[in-house]
Amino acid sequence: MLHILGRRQSALCDGHSRRQFLKIGGLAMGGLSLPQILQAEQSTAGTAGKKLSHKAVIMIYLSGGPSHQDMYDLKMDAPPEIRGSFKPIATNVPGIEICEHMPKLATMMDKFAIIRSLHGCPDQHASDLCMSGYPIGPKGRQDNHPSLGSAVSRLQGPVDSSVPAFVGLTIKTKHDPYCNPGFSGFLGTAHAPFQPEGQGMADMRLNGITLDQLRNRQGLLTSFDKFRRQVDAQESYRGVDALTQKAFDVLTSSRLVEALDLEKEDAALRDRYGRGSADPAFGEDAGPHWMDQFLTARRLVEAGVRCVTLSFGSWDRHGANFERLPTQLAKLDQGITALVEDLHQRGLDQDVSVIAWGEFGRTPRINKDGGRDHWPQVSSCLLAGGGMKMGQVIGSTNRLGEVPQDRPVHYQEVFATLYNRLGIDVLSATIPDQAGRPQYLVDHRYPISELV
Numbered sequence: 001m002l003h004i005l006g007r008r009q010s011a012l013c014d015g016h017s018r019r020q021f022l023k024i025g026g027l028a029m030g031g032l033s034l035p036q037i038l039q040a041e042q043s044t045a046g047t048a049g050k051k052l053s054h055k056a057v058i059m060i061y062l063s064g065g066p067s068h069q070d071m072y073d074l075k076m077d078a079p080p081e082i083r084g085s086f087k088p089i090a091t092n093v094p095g096i097e098i099c100e101h102m103p104k105l106a107t108m109m110d111k112f113a114i115i116r117s118l119h120g121c122p123d124q125h126a127s128d129l130c131m132s133g134y135p136i137g138p139k140g141r142q143d144n145h146p147s148l149g150s151a152v153s154r155l156q157g158p159v160d161s162s163v164p165a166f167v168g169l170t171i172k173t174k175h176d177p178y179c180n181p182g183f184s185g186f187l188g189t190a191h192a193p194f195q196p197e198g199q200g201m202a203d204m205r206l207n208g209i210t211l212d213q214l215r216n217r218q219g220l221l222t223s224f225d226k227f228r229r230q231v232d233a234q235e236s237y238r239g240v241d242a243l244t245q246k247a248f249d250v251l252t253s254s255r256l257v258e259a260l261d262l263e264k265e266d267a268a269l270r271d272r273y274g275r276g277s278a279d280p281a282f283g284e285d286a287g288p289h290w291m292d293q294f295l296t297a298r299r300l301v302e303a304g305v306r307c308v309t310l311s312f313g314s315w316d317r318h319g320a321n322f323e324r325l326p327t328q329l330a331k332l333d334q335g336i337t338a339l340v341e342d343l344h345q346r347g348l349d350q351d352v353s354v355i356a357w358g359e360f361g362r363t364p365r366i367n368k369d370g371g372r373d374h375w376p377q378v379s380s381c382l383l384a385g386g387g388m389k390m391g392q393v394i395g396s397t398n399r400l401g402e403v404p405q406d407r408p409v410h411y412q413e414v415f416a417t418l419y420n421r422l423g424i425d426v427l428s429a430t431i432p433d434q435a436g437r438p439q440y441l442v443d444h445r446y447p448i449s450e451l452v
Contacts (some may be wrong), residue, residue: 013248031452034296054159054303057148059125059167059309060294060336060356061170063287067372068384069401071099072114074366075364078400082364085322093391096451101329110391111340111349111384112176113451117395117404118379120411120444121360123375125316127170129359132185133362133415135194146191147182148384148415149307153191154431155424159304162255167300169191169293171278174285181309186433190334193309194446197278237339252353255451259303262295269294273338280314284326287311289328291335298342299397301352306422315358319369321334330357340384352422353386355414364400377403381414386421388451394442412444420447 023137047217073087074097088097091109099108099116103161122135128142137143146154149166158165168181178243182190262270274291281289287310297308312335314327336356343349361379362426365417378397384390400416416426429440 001020003310014226024047034225039107040288050303050418051347054156054304055351055353055386056307057152057353057355057418057422058149058301058339059182059307060354060360061130061287061309061311062313062315062332062356063127063173063311064125064358065360065362065374065379066313066315066358067321067325068116068378069318069362069364070321070372071102071124071329072380072382073116073140073397073401075399075401078364081366082400084366089399093444095119096391096393099329101326103332104333105382108337108340111344113383113388113392113394115381115383115394115409115414115448116397118357118361118381118405118414119377119404119408119412121376121379123374123376124359125175125358127180128177128183130357131182133412133444135359136394139175141180142185144185145439146184146187147180147183147186147193147309148418149193149309150184150187150191151419151431152306152365152422152424153184154187155429156306156422159306160191160255163304164194164256164391165306166191166193166303167308168195168306169197169296170195171197171280171288171311173280173287173311178311179284182307186439187431193307204221228361242344248303255303259299259305260296260448262299265295265299269342273342274334276331276335281328284312284314284316286314286316287315291338293299295342296353298339298346298348302346302348303342312356317362317370317371318367321366321371322361323370336382336384343385349385350387351385353379353388353418355418357381357414361401364402383414383451385419388417392450394448395452409448410444412442413446413448415442416445417447417451420452423447 011133057449070084070086074086075083075089089100089103089106090097091106093109096109121129126136131147132142134145149168151166156165166182170179170181173179181193181195258264266349273295276288276290276292278288278290280286293310297310300308313332317324337355340354341417343352358379360374360376363375364390367373378401395406395409396401419426419429424440425446430440433439
């Protein structure tokens with residue numbers, strides 16, 4: 001990993017130093033790969049605060065499987081052992097009610113859309129389905145299909161040669177299937193996500209380089225030359241000297257580094273998003289309550305990133321469901337509404353799509369531990385932006401929230417819609433696999449008509 005060190009700063013209020021936002025991952029597997037930089041098309045980057053020159057998507061994975069009937073699909077006519085203790089509240093869209101613990105979302109429902117009838121999810125605790133549309137299968141993770149971010153990287157390339165097309169903000173977790181930021185599948189490492197907190201093939205460190213020196217191209221070149229002399233002798237680097245130099249051009253650009261530096265934002269805006277922590281939520285093996293990442297995602301798409309993924313929260317509530325969810329729902333409510341409000345205020349709501357979802361729903365019946373267990377029969381998701389038609393609910397479940405009732409929607413139909421919003425025709429777009437055979441992006445290739 002390459003660490004670009006700045007002057008020592010005092011810790012932020014969440015205990016994280018500015019340095020943590022300036023870590024840049026490796027140059028290959030799981031990080032910013034050389035082929036991705038060198039083979040993709042180049043175009044002009046968007047200008048922050050103005051209409052983007054590209055389309056983008058922010059994918060928020062709710063690790064562990066959120067409870068659909070405790071968020072967007074409360075069943076008040078069901079028996080107590082099913083409906084639970086949460087109450088619905090009205091939103092600013094007549095006829096739409098959501099959980100009382102998401103009051104900010106309720107005031108902005110006209111800028112969101114809910115799907116209550118998602119299906120196509122197996123009983124797998126993994127982010128694979130939410131990143132690619134494919135669960136773990138016979139061919140491995142994502143059944144060897146590329147994630148949306150990797151497919152977009154392959155089809156559209158970077159907006160700016162100094163900014164990766166695909167960035168994964170997902171933190172490492174003990175349960176490895178939770179922390180897939182979007183595997184590249186058969187596309188290989190050329191289109192893997194760049195991970196600011198990730199490990200590359202080697203631990204590369206340039207010692208003694210400050211942020212001021214980062215902007216001094218001549219001084220930095222000297223440091224790189226010294227580093228390159230050390231790696232020239234390594235077999236894995238032979239023959240790629242010119243490619244490595246171009247990759248270093250990416251790292252010498254301040255565009256990506258500045259996008260990751262949240263101290264450039266107004267403190268009031270940061271407070272609106274919330275700060276949070278990189279630690280796993282509730283100390284459990286899942287995503288963090290790190291609202292900073294919502295703001296980082298917005299800054300990254302403004303800098304030229306086409307797809308940003310992140311994980312949020314611990315939703316595998318087999319116990320203490322009604323004790324833990326109020327805290328977690330409030331944090332999600334704050335982070336995602338701040339993000340969508342910010343996108344609208346900056347005029348980016350037509351260009352940036354946002355989705356928040358998990359790998360399955362939870363059992364209608366509350367168990368003996370006051371929790372809900374895995375329920376792959378149905379799930380839900382929250383969408384915003386992308387020029388989609390908002391202020392609506394799509395689909396429904398039956399009286400007990402067990403199965404889709406009206407307008408079942410497959411996970412892959414959501415992907416078809418997101419690709420559509422990125423300007424990719426899912427009906428015709430293909431990507432060659434390792435054998436050169438063209439592969440469609442998803443099997444369900446029609447966008448959701450109610451949204452586009």
